[in-house]
Amino acid sequence: MLLPSVIGMSVLTPPRQRTAAGDELVVVPARHPWRWAATALVLVLLAQFTHGLVTNPGWDWETFFGYFLEKTVVESLLLTLELTFAGAVLGFLGGIPLAAMRLSSNPVLSVVSWAYIWVFRSVPLLVQLLFWANLGYLYETLQVGIPFGPGFSFPTVNLISSFGAAVLGLALHEAAYAGEIIRAGLLSVDSGQHEAAAALGIPKWRQFYRIVLPQAMRAILPNAANLLVNLLKSTSIVYILAIGELFYQVQVIYGRNGRVVPLLMVATVWYVILTALLSVLQYYTERHFARGAVRNLPPTPFQKLKAAIKR
Amino acid sequence: MIELTGVHKSFGSIEVLRGVDLSAKAGTVTVILGPSGSGKSTLLRCINHLEKVDRGTVRVDGELIGYRQNGNRLHELSERQILKQRARIGFVFQNFNLFPHLTALQNVAEAQISALRRTTSQAYEKAHELLELVDLWDRAGAYPRQLSGGQQQRVAIARALALDPKLILFDEPTSALDPELVGEVLDVLRDLAARGTTMIVVTHEIGFAREAADTVVFMDDGRIVERGRPDQVLDNPQHERTRAFLSKVLV
Numbered sequence: 001m002l003l004p005s006v007i008g009m010s011v012l013t014p015p016r017q018r019t020a021a022g023d024e025l026v027v028v029p030a031r032h033p034w035r036w037a038a039t040a041l042v043l044v045l046l047a048q049f050t051h052g053l054v055t056n057p058g059w060d061w062e063t064f065f066g067y068f069l070e071k072t073v074v075e076s077l078l079l080t081l082e083l084t085f086a087g088a089v090l091g092f093l094g095g096i097p098l099a100a101m102r103l104s105s106n107p108v109l110s111v112v113s114w115a116y117i118w119v120f121r122s123v124p125l126l127v128q129l130l131f132w133a134n135l136g137y138l139y140e141t142l143q144v145g146i147p148f149g150p151g152f153s154f155p156t157v158n159l160i161s162s163f164g165a166a167v168l169g170l171a172l173h174e175a176a177y178a179g180e181i182i183r184a185g186l187l188s189v190d191s192g193q194h195e196a197a198a199a200l201g202i203p204k205w206r207q208f209y210r211i212v213l214p215q216a217m218r219a220i221l222p223n224a225a226n227l228l229v230n231l232l233k234s235t236s237i238v239y240i241l242a243i244g245e246l247f248y249q250v251q252v253i254y255g256r257n258g259r260v261v262p263l264l265m266v267a268t269v270w271y272v273i274l275t276a277l278l279s280v281l282q283y284y285t286e287r288h289f290a291r292g293a294v295r296n297l298p299p300t301p302f303q304k305l306k307a308a309i310k311r
Numbered sequence: 312m313i314e315l316t317g318v319h320k321s322f323g324s325i326e327v328l329r330g331v332d333l334s335a336k337a338g339t340v341t342v343i344l345g346p347s348g349s350g351k352s353t354l355l356r357c358i359n360h361l362e363k364v365d366r367g368t369v370r371v372d373g374e375l376i377g378y379r380q381n382g383n384r385l386h387e388l389s390e391r392q393i394l395k396q397r398a399r400i401g402f403v404f405q406n407f408n409l410f411p412h413l414t415a416l417q418n419v420a421e422a423q424i425s426a427l428r429r430t431t432s433q434a435y436e437k438a439h440e441l442l443e444l445v446d447l448w449d450r451a452g453a454y455p456r457q458l459s460g461g462q463q464q465r466v467a468i469a470r471a472l473a474l475d476p477k478l479i480l481f482d483e484p485t486s487a488l489d490p491e492l493v494g495e496v497l498d499v500l501r502d503l504a505a506r507g508t509t510m511i512v513v514t515h516e517i518g519f520a521r522e523a524a525d526t527v528v529f530m531d532d533g534r535i536v537e538r539g540r541p542d543q544v545l546d547n548p549q550h551e552r553t554r555a556f557l558s559k560v561l562v
Binding site: 295296 | 359361390391394395396397398399400402404406408409410411412413414421422425426454455456457470471474
């Protein structure tokens with residue numbers, strides 16, 4: 001009992017105390033000279049770097065601005081977004097059954113899901129993409145029909161374009177990670193919630209999307225956002241399949257004009273901008289699902305700014 | 312109304328319930344007392360099939376819970392049918408288990424809409440009435456984390472009442488509360504008892520048992536040791552183990 005009350009006192013005591021004689025005691029905050037030194041050092045380094053960005057002709061900002069909004073670059077940017085979107089949507093759609101299978105009490109489903117995740121997390125994305133692109137050599141035809149019975153067959157080469165191979169590779173890769181992220185989210189929901197929903201007789205499917213999923217989203221979202229940002233950047237790997245996404249396109253341009261650094265900067269800045277947009281999206285989505293999890297939601301940066309201006 | 316016969320339940324090699332027979336009439340309050348680990352909570356959870364009974368039967372209003380009888384065979388019901396049975400048996404948990412992402416009002420309305428298929432406006436109207444009953448009409452829009460423990464448990468009771476249950480099971484409803492909040496929850500329980508709600512209450516509140524119970528049941532080691540009117544069991548216990556337990560609780 002003694003310890004908490006002592007700690008409580010040191011926190012709660014007002015900064016001013018009176019001695020027995022009645023003189024007022026003044027609290028002097030501790031000084032942190034090293035903080036000032038470190039701040040100065042960092043500021044100097046930052047200034048130097050900025051100076052270099054402006055004065056070093058190697059950055060070639062003129063070329064950078066010339067190509068930043070160039071038509072082929074913007075088109076390739078759209079392709080990058082398409083790949084990201086398709087990979088994310090298909091990946092998470094695949095992740096849901098994987099998570100459900102992994103959590104299932106059916107051992108076959110659970111083991112199959114585990115094995116899928118093991119394999120697709122083990123194979124590097126680059127290797128996997130090359131596999132899908134070369135699927136035609138492995139299986140010349142694909143058949144749809146009764147297992148081991150009659151069916152229709154298609155030549156594989158016609159079925160999988162290089163874009164298709166890229167989306168397939170990204171989605172299968174994402175699904176393995178998304179499955180684990182969703183599973184972690186579902187496990188984070190207290191078992192009492194499942195019990196309460198079951199005791200109230202809420203139908204199984206409604207239990208999932210009305211009670212469990214909204215709470216799981218709190219744990220799923222930060223990791224899912226990480227995965228999405230990672231995917232956005234991973235799309236640059238599909239340049240290996242000669243798909244004209246952002247990174248491929250800047251390579252084509254600097255292959256032609258030899259201005260490597262400014263064109264890499266074009267790609268870099270676009271990736272940074274897209275990631276920033278995703279982060280904003282993440283912030284507001286997380287806020288949405290935080291309802292009820294914290295007593296009162298803190299104001300958004302925008303609301304803080306508005307309040308500061310009013311004052 | 313409620314009829315338990317020869318209920319057995321084991322978790323792994325540990326036998327938690329060793330043949331429990333219990334019956335209660337409609338409109339009566341049964342309080343189950345007993346030391347921790349005696350199987351009280353498990354017994355309660357068997358009544359609405361949150362735990363599957365290993366042996367024996369549970370009947371509510373003559374209806375077999377969790378199974379369908381065919382000759383001398385018991386066929387386990389489907390999940391959907393069990394959920395339907397549960398909707399008519401209220402359950403109040405020790406840790407409230409309110410849905411934290413829904414407001415008090417939504418908590419009370421949710422199962423009405425999804426389990427009983429009431430319209431949203433009917434459900435919300437009923438939810439408002441019930442929040443008034445537990446004296447929380449002004450906190451309808453609050454999320455559970457914005458409420459005190461006692462308030463949360465009162466919302467949980469309103470949530471259980473919302474389905475017009477035939478009976479309500481209370482699993483140590485005041486054990487997770489600060490001492491000064493116990494009273495407000497017990498007031499609601501007394502009120503419900505006075506209205507003729509059929510209740511089975513697992514609790515350590517001897518005072519509540521004495522004034523509100525029609526029957527007090529003492530459990531130990533997975534069996535019912537003693538049962539009777541509150542004054543019989545509490546003031547004149549016949550069994551050694553009941554006396555030992557009461558002497559510890561009534562210091």
